[in-house]
Amino acid sequence: xxxGIVGGVLLAVMxxxxxxxTSSIAWFYIWFFxxxxxxxxxxxxxxxxxVFEYINLGPFYKDEWSDFMTPFLTALLGLGLNxxxxxxxxxxxxxxxxxxxxxxxxxxLGMSHAKTLRRIVIPQAMRVIxxxxxxxxINMLKTTSLVSxxxxxxxxxxxxxxxxTSGAPAEMLFLAAAxxxxxxxxxxxGQYYLERYYARGSSRSLxxxxxxxxxxxxxxxxxxxxTTGGTA
Amino acid sequence: MTAMVKAEGVxxxxxxxEVLKGIDLEVKSGEVFCLIGPSGSGKSTFLRCINHLExxxxxxxxxxxxxxxxxxxxxxxxxxxxxxxxxKRRDIGxxxxxxxxxxHMTAVENVMEAPVQVKGVSxxxxxxxxxxLLDRVGLADKAGNYPSQLSGGQQQRVAIARALAMxxxxxxxxxxxxxxxxxxxxxxxxVMRDLAESGMTMIVVTHEMGFAREVGDSLVFMDGGVxxxxxxxxxxxxxxxxxxxxxxxxxxx
Numbered sequence: 001x002x003x004g005i006v007g008g009v010l011l012a013v014m015x016x017x018x019x020x021x022t023s024s025i026a027w028f029y030i031w032f033f034x035x036x037x038x039x040x041x042x043x044x045x046x047x048x049x050x051v052f053e054y055i056n057l058g059p060f061y062k063d064e065w066s067d068f069m070t071p072f073l074t075a076l077l078g079l080g081l082n083x084x085x086x087x088x089x090x091x092x093x094x095x096x097x098x099x100x101x102x103x104x105x106x107x108x109l110g111m112s113h114a115k116t117l118r119r120i121v122i123p124q125a126m127r128v129i130x131x132x133x134x135x136x137x138i139n140m141l142k143t144t145s146l147v148s149x150x151x152x153x154x155x156x157x158x159x160x161x162x163x164x165t166s167g168a169p170a171e172m173l174f175l176a177a178a179x180x181x182x183x184x185x186x187x188x189x190g191q192y193y194l195e196r197y198y199a200r201g202s203s204r205s206l207x208x209x210x211x212x213x214x215x216x217x218x219x220x221x222x223x224x225x226x227t228t229g230g231t232a
Numbered sequence: 233m234t235a236m237v238k239a240e241g242v243x244x245x246x247x248x249x250e251v252l253k254g255i256d257l258e259v260k261s262g263e264v265f266c267l268i269g270p271s272g273s274g275k276s277t278f279l280r281c282i283n284h285l286e287x288x289x290x291x292x293x294x295x296x297x298x299x300x301x302x303x304x305x306x307x308x309x310x311x312x313x314x315x316x317x318x319x320k321r322r323d324i325g326x327x328x329x330x331x332x333x334x335x336h337m338t339a340v341e342n343v344m345e346a347p348v349q350v351k352g353v354s355x356x357x358x359x360x361x362x363x364x365l366l367d368r369v370g371l372a373d374k375a376g377n378y379p380s381q382l383s384g385g386q387q388q389r390v391a392i393a394r395a396l397a398m399x400x401x402x403x404x405x406x407x408x409x410x411x412x413x414x415x416x417x418x419x420x421x422x423v424m425r426d427l428a429e430s431g432m433t434m435i436v437v438t439h440e441m442g443f444a445r446e447v448g449d450s451l452v453f454m455d456g457g458v459x460x461x462x463x464x465x466x467x468x469x470x471x472x473x474x475x476x477x478x479x480x481x482x483x484x485x
Contacts (some may be wrong), residue, residue: 050316093454101332102331102332105326105328105332105334106287106334106389107285107321108283108285108321108324108325108326108351109321109345109350109394109398110316110318110319110320110321110322110346111346111350112314112315113314115349119345119349122332122337123336124334124336197334200378201338201378202335202336203337223396224249
């Protein structure tokens, strides 16, 4: 996912670049990785050894492809590169959502393109980028179950294996589902706080954290009960 | 007095539409120079050409004796690199019609941003200076507020402080009061009047004829991409020579 997010930001900036070479490279990448199923990409990565017998990075690294492309690396590359293509479009939407005047004001102050992007545009784009990225993170977490096709012992596969040997396959599947649910819940909480952070300045006061909300509710409840108690 | 800005036959087109059709004018150092005219006359575009937010298609534009956005080699003009343009823009402050404050930063952070990021001033130094500038525009107590918590007039005054933080030698104002409630216009004009008295060279695109008459040293009336009439504000505003100027002023005044 980290590969996906970093790659996505890079690709989005490249795509919006004025240079036709960089923007078309980004366009081509997105076209390719978004246009083929991730399952196919995973299998292709894993089986590239059938085409290239050795991987040869000059003096740095040389090995047989099948040794190099472990199931883990396949999963990392396959999912990461695919995700980058989707994240690129999300980031592009975010960057485009920031008012042109912000860039102008920053340029008028003498700030460079890179500084403008980093200090002014991206922090504002994040408000738009975070919610769909949350979607993507959760999607990605669930997509990891596809990795079982390249012999990687991920959650679903492990659950099935244990189910087979222990003779309780249904229970193990329920357990796997519960784990997925737990992990996505953890991410959702993280997303909430991230959104809250990037919302600063956009509304007049920050939204309350769940804890603050509960506290406020309890307080108002106890106030109400005390006042009704007083009249009765 | 030397010329701070000098324009020679400046042309600008957006596609097939020619917005500036040869502008010649000169802004002296320390002067308050007002640009007036109907919308679409090209006055804002001209202002944006001065700090190269828009590229000019023909003619020459000088700020403080140096070409804007280009380098001359022999007879040819070469466009400067973005980084070189950025260096030149440090000396030119700009205030926009719609403020364009950075919404994710507080007022004081808005003012600090450029000195810290561009000039490499230390944060504590920049903060002290920003606080002084906010004090100067009458907003010392609003330093910690985000732009969304400020009124339009307050936002525009923060924007002026932000531009001043770079110690510019020239300030460009693009209709700074057009987006404000009539009640709030006065505060912003007061700040600009103070600035004019301190000797800042200012080019002001405005519809505030009162301000132009009181504070302005020169005034240019533009229409259809050309300069129709220029002179001292009091003369042009009270005794316009051209028919076009007369009919425009009769509608605004």
